[in-house]
Amino acid sequence: MLPDANRAVARLARLLFRVCPVIRRVLEIPDPGLREPCAPVAEITPDLVRLAGDMFDTMHANAGVGLAAPQVGVHARLFVLELPPDDDDPLSGRRFVLINPEIALTGARTEMVEGCLSLPGFRAMINRAEGVTVEFTQLDGARVALDARGLFAQAVQHEADHLDGVLFIDHLKSMLDLEKIPPEMLDWTEETEAEAA
Numbered sequence: 190m191l192p193d194a195n196r197a198v199a200r201l202a203r204l205l206f207r208v209c210p211v212i213r214r215v216l217e218i219p220d221p222g223l224r225e226p227c228a229p230v231a232e233i234t235p236d237l238v239r240l241a242g243d244m245f246d247t248m249h250a251n252a253g254v255g256l257a258a259p260q261v262g263v264h265a266r267l268f269v270l271e272l273p274p275d276d277d278d279p280l281s282g283r284r285f286v287l288i289n290p291e292i293a294l295t296g297a298r299t300e301m302v303e304g305c306l307s308l309p310g311f312r313a314m315i316n317r318a319e320g321v322t323v324e325f326t327q328l329d330g331a332r333v334a335l336d337a338r339g340l341f342a343q344a345v346q347h348e349a350d351h352l353d354g355v356l357f358i359d360h361l362k363s364m365l366d367l368e369k370i371p372p373e374m375l376d377w378t379e380e381t382e383a384e385a386a
């Protein structure tokens with residue numbers, strides 16, 4: 190846990206950055222910054238709290254559901270997730286900051302449509318595990334574990350890859366499997382944008 194003073198600073202920073210959104214530039218493929226592995230977070234500082242807030246703002250501005258720190262040029266092991274509300278998923282509609290995540294895959298493997306804010310306008314079918322158990326540190330310093338399935342589990346796998354410099358296109362057998370999102374397919378676009386991470 191953070192000392193009281195740090196907690197107060199963190200709360201103030203969260204409040205300020207909720208009022209004034211800060212949109213950071215998202216690195217796009219082939220930026221070499223996306224390929225650098227990230228270092229573990231040693232300490233939860235006010236800068237880190239501010240970074241997490243900026244990452245939510247940046248993710249929302251780009252209609253994403255997840256964003257990893259290296260995508261905004263910070264090579265630290267954290268990512269944020271916020272899935273659109275879904276009555277069937279208790280993890281949806283909530284903000285998560287996952288610091289130093291450790292992931293175990295669960296369930297069968299299956300093909301899922303996926304996009305990435307670092308490759309706007311494209312999508313592909315990616316083979317992922319249906320579920321994950323993820324252990325991580327929250328912004329308040331608590332170490333917690335979650336079992337997740339569906340979109341949350343997919344997003345965890347996608348974002349955790351970013352921390353190792355791995356991109357979703359690395360899971361493709363061929364770049365020809367990458368598909369441009371047809372602008373006329375509005376429903377598809379909305380769905381795929383919602384899944385961009």
Ligand code: NI
Pocket residue numbers: 304305306307347351385386
């Ligand atoms: Ni991504």
